[in-house]
Amino acid sequence: MLYRNFPGMEEAPVSALGLGMMRLPTLGGDSAAIDRAAAMDIVRAALDAGVTYIDTAWPYHREQSETFVGDALAELGARERVRLATKSPVWLVESEADWDRYLDTQLERLRTDRVDFYLMHAMNAERWIKLKKLGGLEFLRRAKADGRIGHAGFSFHDSNAVFNEILDGWDGWEFCQIQYNYMDEDYQAGLAGLQRAAAKGLGVIVMEPLRGGTLARLPDPALDILASYGVPRTPAEWALRFALDRPEVVTVLSGMGSPGQVWENAAVASSARPLSAEERAVIAQARDWLRSRQAVPCTTCAYCKPCPHGVAIPEIFELWNSVRMYGNKDGPASWYKTAYLSHGNGADACVSCGICVTRCPQGIAIPERLAEAHRELAGE
Numbered sequence: 001m002l003y004r005n006f007p008g009m010e011e012a013p014v015s016a017l018g019l020g021m022m023r024l025p026t027l028g029g030d031s032a033a034i035d036r037a038a039a040m041d042i043v044r045a046a047l048d049a050g051v052t053y054i055d056t057a058w059p060y061h062r063e064q065s066e067t068f069v070g071d072a073l074a075e076l077g078a079r080e081r082v083r084l085a086t087k088s089p090v091w092l093v094e095s096e097a098d099w100d101r102y103l104d105t106q107l108e109r110l111r112t113d114r115v116d117f118y119l120m121h122a123m124n125a126e127r128w129i130k131l132k133k134l135g136g137l138e139f140l141r142r143a144k145a146d147g148r149i150g151h152a153g154f155s156f157h158d159s160n161a162v163f164n165e166i167l168d169g170w171d172g173w174e175f176c177q178i179q180y181n182y183m184d185e186d187y188q189a190g191l192a193g194l195q196r197a198a199a200k201g202l203g204v205i206v207m208e209p210l211r212g213g214t215l216a217r218l219p220d221p222a223l224d225i226l227a228s229y230g231v232p233r234t235p236a237e238w239a240l241r242f243a244l245d246r247p248e249v250v251t252v253l254s255g256m257g258s259p260g261q262v263w264e265n266a267a268v269a270s271s272a273r274p275l276s277a278e279e280r281a282v283i284a285q286a287r288d289w290l291r292s293r294q295a296v297p298c299t300t301c302a303y304c305k306p307c308p309h310g311v312a313i314p315e316i317f318e319l320w321n322s323v324r325m326y327g328n329k330d331g332p333a334s335w336y337k338t339a340y341l342s343h344g345n346g347a348d349a350c351v352s353c354g355i356c357v358t359r360c361p362q363g364i365a366i367p368e369r370l371a372e373a374h375r376e377l378a379g380e
């Protein structure tokens with residue numbers, strides 16, 4: 001296992017592969033029913049493989065992940081061997097007192113008196129305003145001073161501009177967690193955000209190196225491109241190597257579902273080295289092929305928003321593109337129904353007023369393309 005340092009921190013370096021506790025095996029299709037025996041095998045394998053960073057959060061597995069992590073580390077006597085990370089459920093906080101209330105509950109669930117790395121979870125423009133308004137930054141300072149947290153950071157899902165605003169908005173940030181993979185170099189914080197955070201002295205943690213698993217299940221033509229390099233590697237290995245290639249990245253989180261996956265990923269993290277020009281070219285070729293399959297040239301810039309009728313334009317195009325690029329319809333179609341159609345934000349809410357079209361730098365005929373997306377995603 002490779003180990004890397006958080007810049008400016010005195011602790012021992014952490015493993016370049018971190019264990020994410022959001023995709024544990026479950027029983028009976030119930031995300032709250034963690035299969036504890038199977039999940040314990042994963043934690044054991046990770047510790048045996050040299051993983052020293054474990055990442056959980058309040059909502060994972062419908063609030064059962066933190067409790068499982070606390071029990072697992074206590075049972076294995078491993079609390080002191082790992083750096084433990086969890087996150088404040090910013091969206092649930094309604095008063096200044098709530099920050100402490102959630103953290104204290106998390107400490108109980110995790111059976112510890114200190115969270116080594118504490119993050120404001122899934123920050124975006126709206127949550128940043130709320131965090132400042134409700135004294136979230138003062139809370140982080142206080143929790144660090146009294147020892148309940150070791151280091152303060154944030155995880156992030158919004159535009160690069162919002163990322164910069166949050167980064168520059170407080171001098172207490174010590175690390176951040178961003179989505180980064182070879183399809184998302186220009187998405188959300190992206191490569192520019194990663195480099196900017198590192199230049200400001202923050203440690204960068206990568207999440208979604210496999211883009212929710214899609215980069216582990218590529219269509220055959222993309223697999224053929226990767227195979228043309230001549231070294232047998234799984235697509236997951238290519239994606240992990242890409243994330244580990246950045247020297248600014250301290251650890252790459254992976255939500256591993258079996259001990260076998262842990263060992264496979266640990267082997268990659270143990271042998272990671274800077275990618276050669278040839279390897280980068282192969283990845284770029286696979287990315288270009290995937291992008292060539294996109295249904296619509298939407299960059300998810302969100303300039304078209306807000307739609308007066310609430311249509312989630314970039315989100316819907318992103319799901320539609322995902323279906324076309326990765327050849328897997330079930331996940332995106334189900335998410336379209338759950339997250340958008342059922343909330344009245346689906347493409348069927350579009351009245352073709354055309355306002356969004358005037359704002360789109362890509363010149364996309366948005367209403368017409370939304371109708372196509374709806375037919376494909378909703379199966380209508």
Ligand code: SF4
Nearest residue numbers: 307350351353354356
């Ligand atoms: S054309 Fe449709 S999606 Fe665009 S702003 Fe009007 S209602 Fe919204």
Ligand code: SF4
Nearest residue numbers: 298299301302304360
């Ligand atoms: S403005 Fe155009 S490119 Fe940008 S998110 Fe909207 S549809 Fe996509």
